[in-house]
Amino acid sequence: MPQLIKVADKKSLESRNAIMVEAGGQKIAIFKVGNDYYAIGDTCTHRGGPLSEGDVEGTTVTCPWHGAQFDVTSGKVLEPPAQMNVPSYKVVVEGEDIKIELP
Numbered sequence: 570m571p572q573l574i575k576v577a578d579k580k581s582l583e584s585r586n587a588i589m590v591e592a593g594g595q596k597i598a599i600f601k602v603g604n605d606y607y608a609i610g611d612t613c614t615h616r617g618g619p620l621s622e623g624d625v626e627g628t629t630v631t632c633p634w635h636g637a638q639f640d641v642t643s644g645k646v647l648e649p650p651a652q653m654n655v656p657s658y659k660v661v662v663e664g665e666d667i668k669i670e671l672p
Contacts, residue, residue: 571659577667582606587630589621593671597658600641602628606662608669609644610655613637620655 576590582601589611590597596611598621607628611621618634625631628642637651644657659670 571670571672573661573668573670575666575668576608578665579662579667580665582667586625587621587623589619592669595656597669598630598641599660599667599669600625600630602641606660606667607641608658608660609639609641610657612655613639613651614646614653614655615649615651 574592576592577599581588587598587600590599597608598611600607611619613620613632615635615637618632620630620632623630623633628640629638630641631638635650638648640647644655646654661668
């Protein structure tokens with residue numbers, strides 16, 4: 570049964586658009602795009618770069634290591650060299666709390 574886990578609060582994304590959190594033994598990148606929050610696996614599927622440290626334009630994050638691009642809303646690869654998607658997680662905001670749903 571899926572469970573909601575608090576991973577951050579809104580304040581942690583006030584001055585930046587991405588952070589890395591750990592939940593369920595996984596590194597997860599939380600992104601703020603406008604007033605919306607998204608969560609995908611933080612590890613690029615090409616060579617393991619930290620997506621939370623990449624440049625974000627709209628809903629696209631670029632891996633800082635080799636330039637692979639992913640959609641932060643779905644985890645889908647948009648540009649190589651990565652060929653595999655990263656996991657995507659449902660985000661629920663309750664008050665100031667940012668929670669993600671883990672299986």
